Amino acid sequence: MPDSDWLEAAAPRLSRRSLLFQALSASLAGFAVPVLAQEGQVQSLGSLGSVLDTLLPADEFSPSATALRVDQDVMDFVAQNQLMLRLFVAALGWMDSLSDRPFGELPAQQRIAILSAMEQADYNQIPGRFFHILRSVAIEFYYARPEAIAGYPLSPAPQPAGYPPPWS
Amino acid sequence: MLEAGPGFDPVTDYPLDKTGWERRGFPAKPGSQGQVSYGDLGLFEAENEDLRAWSRGGYPWRAPSGQPRPASVSGYSHVMGVGGSTLHYVGESHRLHPDAFNTFSKTGEGVDWPVGYAALEPYYTLVEKVLGVAGDDGDGARWRSAPYPLPAHPLSPGAQALIAAGKRIGQGWGVNPRAALSAAYDDRTACNYCGQCSRGCPLGDKGSTDVTFLRQALGTGNLQLLSEATVIRLITGPNGRIVQLELHHAGQTHLVETPVVVLAGGAIQTPRLLLLSADPEHPDGLANASGQVGRNFMETLNWVSAGLVSDMRNSHMGLPADAIWWGPGIEAGFRLNHTTLETGLNGPIGYGTRLIAGFGSGFKQAMRAGFGQALAVGGIGRVVPDERSRVTLDPELRDVHGLALPRISSVLTPASLQRLRHMANAARAVLREAGAEIVSESGSASEFSATHVFGTARMGEDPKHSVVNAFGRTHDHPNLWIADASVFPGSGDGESPSLTIMSLALRTADAIHTQ
Numbered sequence: 001m002p003d004s005d006w007l008e009a010a011a012p013r014l015s016r017r018s019l020l021f022q023a024l025s026a027s028l029a030g031f032a033v034p035v036l037a038q039e040g041q042v043q044s045l046g047s048l049g050s051v052l053d054t055l056l057p058a059d060e061f062s063p064s065a066t067a068l069r070v071d072q073d074v075m076d077f078v079a080q081n082q083l084m085l086r087l088f089v090a091a092l093g094w095m096d097s098l099s100d101r102p103f104g105e106l107p108a109q110q111r112i113a114i115l116s117a118m119e120q121a122d123y124n125q126i127p128g129r130f131f132h133i134l135r136s137v138a139i140e141f142y143y144a145r146p147e148a149i150a151g152y153p154l155s156p157a158p159q160p161a162g163y164p165p166p167w168s
Numbered sequence: 169m170l171e172a173g174p175g176f177d178p179v180t181d182y183p184l185d186k187t188g189w190e191r192r193g194f195p196a197k198p199g200s201q202g203q204v205s206y207g208d209l210g211l212f213e214a215e216n217e218d219l220r221a222w223s224r225g226g227y228p229w230r231a232p233s234g235q236p237r238p239a240s241v242s243g244y245s246h247v248m249g250v251g252g253s254t255l256h257y258v259g260e261s262h263r264l265h266p267d268a269f270n271t272f273s274k275t276g277e278g279v280d281w282p283v284g285y286a287a288l289e290p291y292y293t294l295v296e297k298v299l300g301v302a303g304d305d306g307d308g309a310r311w312r313s314a315p316y317p318l319p320a321h322p323l324s325p326g327a328q329a330l331i332a333a334g335k336r337i338g339q340g341w342g343v344n345p346r347a348a349l350s351a352a353y354d355d356r357t358a359c360n361y362c363g364q365c366s367r368g369c370p371l372g373d374k375g376s377t378d379v380t381f382l383r384q385a386l387g388t389g390n391l392q393l394l395s396e397a398t399v400i401r402l403i404t405g406p407n408g409r410i411v412q413l414e415l416h417h418a419g420q421t422h423l424v425e426t427p428v429v430v431l432a433g434g435a436i437q438t439p440r441l442l443l444l445s446a447d448p449e450h451p452d453g454l455a456n457a458s459g460q461v462g463r464n465f466m467e468t469l470n471w472v473s474a475g476l477v478s479d480m481r482n483s484h485m486g487l488p489a490d491a492i493w494w495g496p497g498i499e500a501g502f503r504l505n506h507t508t509l510e511t512g513l514n515g516p517i518g519y520g521t522r523l524i525a526g527f528g529s530g531f532k533q534a535m536r537a538g539f540g541q542a543l544a545v546g547g548i549g550r551v552v553p554d555e556r557s558r559v560t561l562d563p564e565l566r567d568v569h570g571l572a573l574p575r576i577s578s579v580l581t582p583a584s585l586q587r588l589r590h591m592a593n594a595a596r597a598v599l600r601e602a603g604a605e606i607v608s609e610s611g612s613a614s615e616f617s618a619t620h621v622f623g624t625a626r627m628g629e630d631p632k633h634s635v636v637n638a639f640g641r642t643h644d645h646p647n648l649w650i651a652d653a654s655v656f657p658g659s660g661d662g663e664s665p666s667l668t669i670m671s672l673a674l675r676t677a678d679a680i681h682t683q
Contacts, residue, residue, distance in 0.1 A: 055527040061536065112528060119527070123229045132227050135527060139520035143535075144188040149516055152539055153482060159184040159370055162360025165322045167485040 045075055046092040050104030054111045055135060056142050061151050065142050073141040074134070084133075091130035170397040170415060172433075173200045173248030176255055176378070182368030190515035194256040194368050199396055200249045202437055205562045207577035209237045209616045210554075219471075219588055219613035223522045226608070237580075240617040244436060244576060250395050251378030252434070253619065254666060258365045258489045258510050259347035259374050261301040262663035263292050263310045267498045271550070271658050274498050277583065278552045278658045282629045282638035283675075289313055291671035296345075298384070299375030300353040301667075303345030308494070318350045321359070324486020326508045326543050329477065333602035334493055339594065344492035344505055347375030347666075354380075363509040365488050381670075400569055402429060402445040402454055408645045410454075416569055428647045428680060430640075432673070435465065435621040435654040439559045440574040442625065455625065455642040455650075460635050462559040464623035466551040466659045467578045469502075469588055471611035472511055473595040474544035475604030476523060482540045484514035489546075493598075495662065502549030502591045503662035504598070513542035522608045543604050547591035548620070548662035554579040559624050578616060588613055620665050625654035640676035651676045 052065035052074065065071065078085050096102040098114060106114075119135075121128035142148050146156040155161055174197045176182075181195050212220070214233040222230075231238070247255045266285035271278040293314050295301075302318040320343045323331070327341075334341035348359045348369075359373040372379045385391040397417040405411035410429045415422050431438050439462040443453040453461055477483075488509035495503045512518040516535060523542060524534050556579045561572035580588070588611060599606055610617075628634025631643035636655050642648045651673035653665050660668070 056532065057529055059529055059532055062532070115527060123227065128228075132229075136227070136521050140191060140517050143516035143520060144191050146187050151536065152516065154484070154515070154539075156187050157185050157189050158362035158364050159360075162362040163485040164360055165486075167322075167325050167482045 045071075045078070045088060047096055047103040048074065048088070048092060050102075050111070051092070051095065051115070051134065052138055054108070054115055055138050062148050065138055068142060068145045068147055070138055070141045070145075074137055077137055077141075087126065087130055087133070091126050094127065169391060169393045170399055170413070171250050171393065171395045172202075172398040172437075173250070173252075173395065174198065175250040175395045176368065178368065178370050178372050178379070182370040184362060184364050184367060184370055189364070189367070190512075190517045192367065194247065194366060197249070200247055202246065202248050203565075203567050203573050204244050204436060205565050205573045205575045206239050206243070206616070207560070207575045208556050208579060209239060209577065210556075210579035211235065212237045212614045216585060216589075216613045219585070219592060219611055221610035221614045223474075223608035223610075225520060225522045225524045231614070237613075238615055240615040242617055244621065245617065245619045246434065246436075248437075250382065250393065251376045252432075254376040255368060255378065256366050257376070257619070257664075257666060259376075259666075260489050260492075260505070260664035261296060261299065261303070261345045261347045261375070261667045262660075262665075263307070264288075264660045264663050264668050265494070265498065266309055266311075268550075268658065268660045268663065271498075271501075271661075275501070277501075277550070279626075279628070281657050282627055283672075285310075288668070288671050288675065291674045292667060294674060295667055295670045298380050299347040299670075300349050300356065300373075300380070301345050301347050301375065302350040304343045306342060307345070316345065318353060321346065321348070321350045321487045321490055324483070324490050324506070324509075325481060326483045327486065327491035327506045329480060329483075329543060329602045330491055330493075330506050330545065330598055333598050337597055337601050339493045339504070339598055341491050341493040341504075341506075341598075344490055346487060346490065348487060349373040349375075359487065361485065361487055363484060363486065363488055363514045366510060377670075398569065399441060400444065400571055402441065402648070404445075404447060404449060404454065404645070408449075410645055410648050426647075428649070430649045430651050430676070430680070432650070432652045433654075434652050435624045435656075436559055436574045436576065438650060438652055438654045439624040440561065440572075443561050444571055450644075455635050455644045455648060457644050458632055458634060460626060460633065462624050463557075464553045464626050464657075465557040465559055465576065465578055466553050466622040466656070467557075467580075467612065467616060467618040468620040469549040469551045469580070469584055469591075469612050469659075469662075470617065471547040471549075471588055471591045471595060472507060472544055472609065473592065473599055473606050474508070474511065474513060474523065474542060474608040475599050475606040476538055476541045477543050477603045477605075478541060479603065480541040480543060483508050483542050484540055493594075495594075498661060500549075500590060501587055501661045502547055502594075504545050504547045504591070504595055506544070507546030508542050508544040511544050511546065513544055518542075524607075543599060543602060544608075545595040545599055547588075547595050548664070549584070549587045549591050550661050551584050551622075551659045552581060553623060554581050576616075578618075580612060585613060620653070620659070622653045622656040622659050622665065625650050626657045627655040628657060639679035640672060641679065649676055649680060 049071045056065040058064040118127040118131035269281040303316040304320045331341040401414040403412040491506040562575040565573040625635040
């Protein structure tokens with residue numbers, strides 16, 4: 001979508017399934033991560049940064065998600081929606097409970113394996129839903145930063161120069 | 169002129185020179201979106217699974233078939249403001265095919281119009297001149313009395329690929345006429361191909377009505393324009409004449425006397441206002457002796473298929489919607505266009521959330537390698553309204569003025585769904601011929617999404633079956649005229665309607681002047 005419609009799209013669909021999610025959240029309550037929050041703000045959310053950097057790691061062309069402060073963008077987004085915050089808290093808590101170490105301290109191969117399993121999981125269960133929402137949110141914030149598109153045939157913004165021909 | 173929405177400043181309201189541009193759509197301002205509710209949108213049936221929206225890089229969630237068809241997030245997508253939906257339109261400038269005025273006679277579907285191509289042709293020519301339409305003169309049956317004001321734009325890489333592929337499979341693709349300046353014109357600068365027409369044009373080269381008709385009208389000194397002024401009721405007097413308008417502006421209610429009223433609220437708000445203006449003399453609403461106000465609603469029958477072409481480069485560059493195939497004929501009743509940029513596949517976020525799956529370093533490499541390889545084809549087709557398709561007043565929901573919201577019911581007929589299938593298959597065929605692997609599709613079968621809406625105050629000669637005559641004057645009120653797509657008796661064969669709306673409006677203006 002050309003704008004952030006999908007963010008809005010995710011929320012109503014979650015709302016329609018709020019009962020399901022409330023039930024699942026309750027069943028996962030024991031896994032909830034500590035969350036440092038005050039009204040309308042989230043300052044810390046467990047292993048979120050590690051998850052983001054596994055989704056969007058640094059490479060030879062562009063920095064990692066957290067290097068571009070995508071973690072803060074995501075927390076600002078999550079803070080706007082209590083249902084979304086509950087989903088994130090439950091999912092990140094569950095991810096930290098999968099081993100004797102938190103997700104962020106696991107070897108890269110193990111982190112990738114966990115996310116691959118979540119990617120294939122049922123979208124109507126917390127791990128699958130969390131993965132796909134976080135992936136979309138992260139991509140939107142990450143690729144909105146000019147540093148992420150270094151080397152692309154794109155200007156930081158379409159104006160004022162436009163893209164005059166030739167185009168081949 | 170009373171405009172319910174706000175004005176937009178192209179320089180400050182469309183910040184396409186700022187980073188993060190891809191996250192911003194056309195700006196929403198207070199009052200720039202009319203609230204609507206939805207009634208019966210039909211079901212998404214299992215037999216239409218082949219028309220379900222999906223994308224490789226998007227959410228894997230699938231609504232079960234057999235359930236009500238939902239409205240998409242954008243739903244009835246429009247802009248309420250000075251310039252209306254031309255502010256976010258891409259600017260396709262289509263004349264209706266001459267046969268589209270006689271759909272019933274030619275195909276047995278829908279109804280015939282009380283006006284034909286020959287009567288509208290001079291107005292089409294005038295509108296093209298005011299907007300500064302760029303095209304070539306090979307439009308076939310859509311004969312012209314004058315050439316396009318401006319030469320066609322250079323073809324984008326995506327358009328070139330579709331024209332070549334179409335030629336190989338019998339689809340005669342060509343230049344799509346566009347209201348975007350291919351050269352400086354009318355004190356406006358030429359397009360610099362930023363590819364973001366739907367996000368608002370900061371240069372003013374797109375032919376939206378704020379920088380064309382309204383700018384020229386205001387320049388005469390004869391037009392007073394009042395924005396954020398919401399008309400909430402039309403008040404009748406003797407002989408059915410409209411004598412006053414009741415409107416809200418700046419927190420106050422005003423009554424304004426008027427000799428003539430021209431409604432141009434579009435196919436949702438126009439019937440709503442007529443229904444809201446019911447009085448003891450007109451208990452079913454104004455202009456509604458026929459009972460046709462709000463009926464015959466036609467949505468946009470639309471389809472998009474998108475893919476990746478491994479040997480394509482820079483498909484994010486060029487003018488959006490620059491190529492078109494007018495379809496296999498009037499029986500088919502649809503057209504396809506090049507829609508890579510229009511559908512938002514001109515930035516990395518569009519790629520990552522729709523076209524390219526996965527995560528990690530492999531995902532980033534695939535993004536980098538694939539960017540510029542997207543190719544998308546869109547289709548729009550004729551809709552014949554189902555009996556249930558109509559705009560009514562919501563029995564419960566109210567807007568900020570305490571007025572009932574318009575409620576949209578729209579059910580696709582089996583014939584419309586079959587047309588959608590033909591469109592989808594034609595789009596898939598040309599994409600595959602161009603070498604695309606299709607990775608994302610969407611369309612009207614599984615979600616209601618409409619930018620072009622028609623039919624709710626339809627035009628006709630018989631007052632028993634229509635709301636306005638061939639010149640847009642209501643049958644019931646001698647000084648009430650309608651100049652928007654609600655008067656369309658049919659949706660056309662997929663042509664974008666703006667040029668026809670404007671041409672009919674100029675014809676209405678001539679009729680008022682003559683009267």
